[in-house]
Amino acid sequence: MSKGKILIVDDEPAFSSMLKEYFKSHGYDVFMATNHEDAINTFRRHHPKVVLLDFNMPIVTGEKFLPILQNINPMIRVIVVTGCIEEEVEEKFKGLGYFAFFEKGSLSLEKIRAKIDEALAY
Numbered sequence: 001m002s003k004g005k006i007l008i009v010d011d012e013p014a015f016s017s018m019l020k021e022y023f024k025s026h027g028y029d030v031f032m033a034t035n036h037e038d039a040i041n042t043f044r045r046h047h048p049k050v051v052l053l054d055f056n057m058p059i060v061t062g063e064k065f066l067p068i069l070q071n072i073n074p075m076i077r078v079i080v081v082t083g084c085i086e087e088e089v090e091e092k093f094k095g096l097g098y099f100a101f102f103e104k105g106s107l108s109l110e111k112i113r114a115k116i117d118e119a120l121a122y
Helices: 013-025 036-046 062-072 086-093 109-121
Strands: 005-009 029-033 050-053 077-082 100-103
Touching: 005 013, 005 036, 013 029, 013 109, 029 036, 036 062, 050 062, 050 109, 062 077, 077 109, 100 109
Parallel strands: 005 029, 005 050, 050 077, 077 100
Antiparallel strands: none
């Protein structure tokens, strides 16, 4: 039985694959997208409750993509996972209602899994 559906939106395939394998091994259904078009199609097809969103995406950045996801599903829980520092993310995402933030450089898979579980419980 699945713990929940997660969509990983990141243009770094190696990073996305690492997250996917980790979360799949812990019982989640995990989907990946490397750009905003794939993400929208996957989001509409699989209806994940949580999205792990990279901040620095080509063409459409994370702060521009978050409102698109929220327009499709206002109840979506978005966790920003990026190489940017927290202050930069807070400034860019101010008022957009992201659920949590994690820096890639100091990412703890256990901590992000706990935050995902919290988001899925909403």
